[in-house]
Amino acid sequence: MNPLIALTAKDLKLLLRDKAGFFFTFFFPVLMAVFFGSIFSGQSGPASAMKIFLVDEDGTSEAREFAEKLSQAPELDVLDASRQEAVEGVRRGRRVAYILFPAGFGEASPFAGKAPTVQLGVDPSRSAEKGMLAGLLNKYAAERLSATLADPAKMQTSVDKSKSEIESAPIPDEPKNTLLAFLEQLSKLSEISGSPQAQEMGFGGFVPVQIEEAPVQIERVGPRNPYEISFPQGIIWAILGCSASFAISLVIERTRGTLVRLQMSPLGRGSILAGKALACFLTSCLLAVFLMLLGWVVFKVSFDSVPKLALAIVSVSICFVGLMMFLSVLAPTEQSAGIGWAVLLVMAMLGGGMIPLFIMPGWMQQVSHVSPVKWSILALEGAIWRGFSYQELLLPCVILVAVGAGTFLLGVRAFRWLDA
Amino acid sequence: MTQILERRVGLRIENARKTYGDRVALEGLSLEVEPGEVFGLLGPNGAGKTTTVHLAVGLLEPDSGSIAIGELGTPAEPPVRRLIGVAPQALSLYEELSAEENLSFFASIHGLGGAELKENVDWALEFVGLGDRRKDRVGTFSGGMKRRLNLAIAIVHRPSLLLLDEPTVGVDPQSRNAIFESIESLRDEGKTIVYTTHYMEEAQRLCERVGILDRGKLLALDTVDNLIRSHGGSSLLIVETEKGEMRRETDDPLEELKGLEKEHSLNRFRVETPTLESVFLKLTGRALRD
Numbered sequence: 001m002n003p004l005i006a007l008t009a010k011d012l013k014l015l016l017r018d019k020a021g022f023f024f025t026f027f028f029p030v031l032m033a034v035f036f037g038s039i040f041s042g043q044s045g046p047a048s049a050m051k052i053f054l055v056d057e058d059g060t061s062e063a064r065e066f067a068e069k070l071s072q073a074p075e076l077d078v079l080d081a082s083r084q085e086a087v088e089g090v091r092r093g094r095r096v097a098y099i100l101f102p103a104g105f106g107e108a109s110p111f112a113g114k115a116p117t118v119q120l121g122v123d124p125s126r127s128a129e130k131g132m133l134a135g136l137l138n139k140y141a142a143e144r145l146s147a148t149l150a151d152p153a154k155m156q157t158s159v160d161k162s163k164s165e166i167e168s169a170p171i172p173d174e175p176k177n178t179l180l181a182f183l184e185q186l187s188k189l190s191e192i193s194g195s196p197q198a199q200e201m202g203f204g205g206f207v208p209v210q211i212e213e214a215p216v217q218i219e220r221v222g223p224r225n226p227y228e229i230s231f232p233q234g235i236i237w238a239i240l241g242c243s244a245s246f247a248i249s250l251v252i253e254r255t256r257g258t259l260v261r262l263q264m265s266p267l268g269r270g271s272i273l274a275g276k277a278l279a280c281f282l283t284s285c286l287l288a289v290f291l292m293l294l295g296w297v298v299f300k301v302s303f304d305s306v307p308k309l310a311l312a313i314v315s316v317s318i319c320f321v322g323l324m325m326f327l328s329v330l331a332p333t334e335q336s337a338g339i340g341w342a343v344l345l346v347m348a349m350l351g352g353g354m355i356p357l358f359i360m361p362g363w364m365q366q367v368s369h370v371s372p373v374k375w376s377i378l379a380l381e382g383a384i385w386r387g388f389s390y391q392e393l394l395l396p397c398v399i400l401v402a403v404g405a406g407t408f409l410l411g412v413r414a415f416r417w418l419d420a
Numbered sequence: 421m422t423q424i425l426e427r428r429v430g431l432r433i434e435n436a437r438k439t440y441g442d443r444v445a446l447e448g449l450s451l452e453v454e455p456g457e458v459f460g461l462l463g464p465n466g467a468g469k470t471t472t473v474h475l476a477v478g479l480l481e482p483d484s485g486s487i488a489i490g491e492l493g494t495p496a497e498p499p500v501r502r503l504i505g506v507a508p509q510a511l512s513l514y515e516e517l518s519a520e521e522n523l524s525f526f527a528s529i530h531g532l533g534g535a536e537l538k539e540n541v542d543w544a545l546e547f548v549g550l551g552d553r554r555k556d557r558v559g560t561f562s563g564g565m566k567r568r569l570n571l572a573i574a575i576v577h578r579p580s581l582l583l584l585d586e587p588t589v590g591v592d593p594q595s596r597n598a599i600f601e602s603i604e605s606l607r608d609e610g611k612t613i614v615y616t617t618h619y620m621e622e623a624q625r626l627c628e629r630v631g632i633l634d635r636g637k638l639l640a641l642d643t644v645d646n647l648i649r650s651h652g653g654s655s656l657l658i659v660e661t662e663k664g665e666m667r668r669e670t671d672d673p674l675e676e677l678k679g680l681e682k683e684h685s686l687n688r689f690r691v692e693t694p695t696l697e698s699v700f701l702k703l704t705g706r707a708l709r710d
Contacts, residue, residue, distance in 0.1 A: 007524075010514070014514065257508060261526070264508070267498070267529055
């Protein structure tokens with residue numbers, strides 16, 4: 001076996017044998033990505049249906065029909081109740097509001113100048129919900145009216161009912177006659193609207209608006225789902241854990257004497273560090289690929305291009321291999337290993353590894369430029385959902401490789417070999 | 421590979437000086453270990469033994485002077501270093517790996533592979549009596565077993581020159597004896613061995629020649645018998661008479677005993693001859709060391 005491969009294989013084996021290290025490197029980032037993805041999906045994913053009570057005190061076919069329409073509305077989660085149950089339920093906060101069809105709802109006709117009344121029971125402080133429910137009621141009432149206008153039989157029944165109401169109503173002659181004449185003309189139009197002659201004449205009936213669907217792919221400006229934010233963060237955490245583990249393993253090699261033994265072998269110092277770096281690099285790449293596959297298969301995390309994603313992953317891994325080397329110098333004993341983690345945590349904190357950058361205040365977003373975590377997330381997100389071109393991806397990738405190379409060289413130069 | 425490793429080589433250190441800051445670790449050390457010889461390097465703590473081993477394996481460069489492995493040159497060169505096996509004083513093992521995995525790894529980085537690697541690993545495990553624990557993690561081993569594995573790692577690539585730096589520190593008598601037997605077996609195979617210790621009886625049992633090192637300087641170098649003869653001093657005759665115990669230092673215990681018999685009624689006597697320890701104490705003094 002090639003000595004470099006032997007060194008790498010040994011380090012990978014040691015990582016797998018270290019149960020705590022294995023958990024924090026492999027499983028913790030998965031938990032984190034899934035956990036935060038789930039939280040964000042509750043906040044910014046498709047809005048969940050608004051829970052309301054529905055009270056039908058009218059009991060007419062019109063009321064039942066409208067209630068059925070509301071029950072099928074995707075924006076609403078409807079529960080039938082009595083008036084008392086509904087009022088009590090809203091008062092105790094079990095549901096947001098109630099909608100009540102009072103007696104006479106079905107009898108009212110908009111053609112007779114009497115719109116059907118609906119009662120909306122909601123706490124006055126919940127203005128957003130109140131506005132949304134009012135909008136929904138108008139929307140579904142308009143649909144109901146459209147359905148009546150579009151159906152000649154229904155239209156005729158409604159016109160007849162309205163005419164008899166108007167005739168018996170105590171209103172002055174002039175408006176009464178005007179309304180009756182209007183309804184007469186409406187009735188005639190309704191009669192011919194469904195006939196073949198009407199079709200030939202180009203009259204399609206009382207459809208308020210004919211909607212033609214024209215599919216247009218909208219330009220995506222954000223992630224397709226919250227996991228596309230949480231998984232890049234998960235990858236970063238996995239790579240941070242990997243970097244810290246390998247930095248500590250290098251320290252352990254020194255303190256337990258195996259580093260001296262490696263130095264006594266025919267391997268050069270360069271090979272010893274290259275073996276450690278290669279193991280760290282491969283583990284980082286493996287972790288990123290594992291998390292991306294998991295995100296892709298289970299959480300619908302997709303990516304624009306495999307080569308771009310590979311470029312991002314390789315750049316991020318190179319960066320953190322360099323940082324691993326640097327951290328092993330910064331924290332030269334097992335006791336001081338926490339320093340390495342602290343440095344990584346600050347980088348994660350500043351760079352959007354804990355809280356997405358877009359939530360942070362402007363000045364913090366400026367400060368985040370100093371953290372490799374920010375560029376790592378940007379590179380990964382660029383390949384996953386930001387739709388970066390190669391040119392756009394180049395900036396974060398070049399920064400990451402430069403940071404990796406710089407910190408690696410600094411680490412190698414400052415590395416303390418034999419304890420003399 | 422095997423042909424190179426089967427080459428018998430010696431070690432030559434010429435006028436080596438090594439300092440760590442202001443502290444002089446070695447001052448003009450010169451010695452030559454013949455191919456196939458077991459050479460003991462004795463000295464109290466801080467004498468410079470480990471520094472000598474580190475120079476001999478090329479881990480450290482001397483400030484001045486030279487180190488050569490046979491005719492091959494400096495041990496800093498990787499091909500030369502392949503001929504050397506080292507058992508460091510501090511146990512240097514991967515505790516999370518099994519004995520077999522440790523050996524396979526160290527054999528690999530010495531360039532072994534395939535059937536040769538497997539054969540050498542099997543041999544090394546059997547050689548130190550760990551064949552039945554080959555699959556067990558080193559973390560579960562006793563101190564003695566770890567020491568034996570430390571030795572096995574030093575020999576797994578079948579080096580020509582073995583540098584054993586206090587290989588029996590902290591082990592029980594059984595493991596110690598097993599290590600001695602292993603070293604004797606390696607000596608019989610013709611390996612060149614440099615053995616550092618401060619246990620005199622080990623050097624007396626294993627080594628043909630011994631160098632006594634203190635404060636970075638070589639105080640004496642000769643066979644054990646010659647050292648005792650030239651530095652051991654007189655024998656001690658201890659006699660029990662009717663008047664009590666009498667102790668006499670003498671170069672001729674028998675003549676001394678005859679003289680005493682004329683004057684006293686002797687009940688019992690014994691003779692304490694000089695040992696390597698007395699040579700060591702005479703040369704290095706009795707002052708305590710750090």
